[in-house]
Amino acid sequence: MLNIALFGPPGAGKGTQSKMLLEKYKLTYISTGDMLRQEIAVGSKLGLLAKSVIEKGGLVSDEIIVQLIEKRIVDEPITNGILFDGFPRTTVQAYILDGLMLRLKTTLTCMISLEVPRPELVSRMMERAKLSGRSDDNKDVIQFRLREYDEKTKPVAEFYSAKGKYQEINGCGDIKTIFQSITAVIQQTLRKTWINVVLYGPPGSGKGTQALKLAEKYNLVYISTGKMLRTEIKNNTEIGKRATPFMEKGEIVPDEIAISLIERRINEHPDANGFIFKGFPRTIVQAYILDGLLLKLNQSVSVAIGMEIPTLECFKRLSARGKTENKRSYDGSMELIINRLDEFTNRTKAVGDYYEKQRKFSIVDGLGTQDEVFERLTDTMDKALLQSR
Template structure:
């Protein structure tokens, strides 16, 4: 998801630019003021509570604000992300937003701050007051609002500067000029966001072949847990000795071994556009492990594609591979092949459901020659990349 916070003092042009950004990137728009007014207008329980507070001249609590925002995010699953206008406004709200997005398995890509000189802001707001008749657009209130912004909101800017997510944008100029600056900054940010693809499917579905082709085409780094483990076995390392017997029996290698190898591989090759994970995660537990690992690196799984081949087709392919130099030890035994297919159905199919619930999953027909399947797969990957951006 592309989640952006648009920052700036009153009169900086956040409302105008928000509308343009929402349209271009197909984002859901979240303004706490708009959300409150909507709830009050609908007469919801939250709206009634908020109205009572506002009528008494009190501020709506952060707890109530976060309920409104979470409700709106969940209702916006069909969008490419969220544009936050006017939130977070305090350090407390910045921590709230970080925790809320983490709970929803996403994060803030950047905070864009419209920088406009004080004199220009005052002139804009006074002019707006003449046209709109807004009671808060008079000289006395404007001074107070700007002072309030500087006192409470500057620490929020520092919060995101420390996380390398704060981007100042020159807010003076024609609307189109400011918009172009915002778009350029967003697109630059997206270039730094990893695209992480989980490629799943039963043994013999073609994950290895297609994963390598995808990595080459899209400048992704291919990570195969099987290849990592075989490398350790060939090197005769301590890990290799431990896992050889396990792999020969066609069983899954313990998670603590696999995750150490994957994390090391990611850290050694972090200059790519992202990663293709083949053979991991194979279980729900591993799906959570991968999420946690990527979250530590300020990333996440972008999409999961299942290569769908029939059991008969998988057996045929594995049998054919057993007669090549690429043969695996478990390809030589029909009983082991069947055991691996049963284990996939029991333990790995729930992983597809895990990503499907996050709207990050597609199943692909893997029957056909290598080129045809790759064309289908490329279409899915490009659609997923477009959605991410």
């Protein structure tokens, strides 16, 4: 999930930028200010408790804020993530937010602060007072709110700076330029986010070609058990000798062989942004094994993408590849091709169900040109980036 806290003093333009961010990223909007004003308008118990505090420019109690946010989260399904406007405003609320995010099995992606000079803030809010009629838009209250911000809210910046999640943006200038600066920070943050991908599909679906392209685009380490096994066989290693009988028949090699190769590949890239797995997992047992391998890195599978393609097309592609220099040992035999496709149907398709239960599985049409399929895959990957931490 993409969870953003839009931060900054009163009058910085958070509301304006929030509307644009919601449209671009399809996030759930949580504005404590809007929710409080709504409660006051309907005369609810929470609204009456908050009214006198807001009119003086003070901060409403954490108990009230937490109740409002929990109600909002429960009432509206979360989409690609949450945009927080006006929360957290104290370090106590920052800890509260960590707890709320933990309940959703996610975390805050970043805090973006709009920085605007004090005279400009006062000018903006005085101008807004002429139009909005808000009771907290008068000069005395404005000055009080800004002092309150300096005293209580700025320590929140230090809280998230220590976590490497705080970014300042120049809040002066035209709205479009400010928005571009905000989205640039978000994209940069997403690129730093680990993403682990399982590319899944029957033999001949084009997984290898597309996995390499995705690895390049998203700066991921490509892990193909098939490629690693062929290298071991070519080099006549002990692993290669053990794997040869299985590879020649197009069968799944023993799990301990695959594990040793994958672990070695992972350990070769300690600074990786993530991994894209092609050809693994091919069974439910291997799916559990992959979970364990990634858990050692405090990571998990972000998305599993299934490339869907008719069986007849797989036959055609594998038969055609068997006539090229890229042929596999099992491409030249119709019996072996059938065996591999049966293996996929009988054992590997269940892997899709495994990830579907975790809401991590997406299907992509594997027919069309390489570029057409790649575009579909990148659309799915981009959504996964938003939904991952």
